[in-house]
Amino acid sequence: MSSMMPERAMRFRSAALVLALLGASGARAVAQNTTVVATLQQRLREIADAHHGVVGYSITNLVTGEHLERHGNETFSTASLIKVPVLVALFDLAEKKQLSLDDPVVLTEIDKVGGTGQLRGLHTPLTLHLWDAAWLMSVLSDNTATNLILDRIKIRRVWQKMEALGLPHTKVFSASMIRIASVAPDSSAKYGLGVTTPNEMAQLFELLVQGKAVSPAADSTMLWILQHNDDDTKLARFTYGVTLAHKTGQTEAVRTDCGVFHLPAPVITCVLTKDNADKRYAADSEGNAVIGRIGEAVVKAWKP
Numbered sequence: 655m656s657s658m659m660p661e662r663a664m665r666f667r668s669a670a671l672v673l674a675l676l677g678a679s680g681a682r683a684v685a686q687n688t689t690v691v692a693t694l695q696q697r698l699r700e701i702a703d704a705h706h707g708v709v710g711y712s713i714t715n716l717v718t719g720e721h722l723e724r725h726g727n728e729t730f731s732t733a734s735l736i737k738v739p740v741l742v743a744l745f746d747l748a749e750k751k752q753l754s755l756d757d758p759v760v761l762t763e764i765d766k767v768g769g770t771g772q773l774r775g776l777h778t779p780l781t782l783h784l785w786d787a788a789w790l791m792s793v794l795s796d797n798t799a800t801n802l803i804l805d806r807i808k809i810r811r812v813w814q815k816m817e818a819l820g821l822p823h824t825k826v827f828s829a830s831m832i833r834i835a836s837v838a839p840d841s842s843a844k845y846g847l848g849v850t851t852p853n854e855m856a857q858l859f860e861l862l863v864q865g866k867a868v869s870p871a872a873d874s875t876m877l878w879i880l881q882h883n884d885d886d887t888k889l890a891r892f893t894y895g896v897t898l899a900h901k902t903g904q905t906e907a908v909r910t911d912c913g914v915f916h917l918p919a920p921v922i923t924c925v926l927t928k929d930n931a932d933k934r935y936a937a938d939s940e941g942n943a944v945i946g947r948i949g950e951a952v953v954k955a956w957k958p
Contacts, residue, residue: 708730711852735901
């Protein structure tokens with residue numbers, strides 16, 4: 655594993671440890687608040703019903719065990735949210751010593767693709783490390799960085815890792831912006847870059863919080879990276895000042911965001927939308943706003 659991982663893991667407290675501490679004291683002290691949950695459930699229903707599109711969500715307070723879902727087992731296009739499974743697969747291979755996050759990767763002109771990110775604007779050839787590509791993929795949703803990682807680890811290794819974690823419907827199908835390279839053309843035509851369900855993506859974040867996706871050190875490092883996601887148009891839209899490790903995604907008719915709020919209890923919040931009538935790539939698009947309102951409602955319900 656990269657020499658950078660232990661340093662970062664030491665600097666940032668493991669989310670699994672936070673959960674254990676809260677579970678030990680908080681689970682006994684905090685009774686199931688049926689009024690709060692019922693109020694939240696009603697508010698989420700109102701938000702989702704008013705949306706011009708399909709809204710699915712999976713929300714779990716990991717201390718109290720309270721859980722709310724809508725279309726939880728229905729498949730949704732992920733857009734760039736699928737980059738979290740790619741990140742997990744990369745760190746898993748590093749944990750197994752099959753590669754190192756310090757390994758160099760060379761960016762050339764042919765590697766550059768459109769969409770989000772900064773690498774497409776840099777001079778080539780440019781040597782980076784896998785760690786750099788992972789950071790850019792997770793924080794800036796850099797499509798070119800994502801492809802550099804997928805070229806190294808291979809798409810079907812992401813499938814294998816998700817299946818090993820019990821997430822069989824969570825799959826990436828191709829490199830970003832390169833549909834012709836799809837390993838499943840029919841699925842790519844239907845879902846685009848990747849597919850998941852609200853419950854499966856929420857389960858992946860729960861495993862990260864518990865330190866069970868790869869290892870406690872690797873998982874806390876990944877969550878730390880995801881805390882630096884620069885997209886504040888969705889779950890972070892109305893929750894300024896609340897710690898949130900998350901990843902977003904968007905295509906014309908799709909908006910997605912999944913992460914863990916620290917309130918301080920870890921609350922997994924995954925919201926996926928599809929068939930959105932508002933297809934604008936704008937911060938105030940309805941798909942962004944509906945996810946933002948759900949995030950706001952979750953924080954209001956469980957933040958002391």
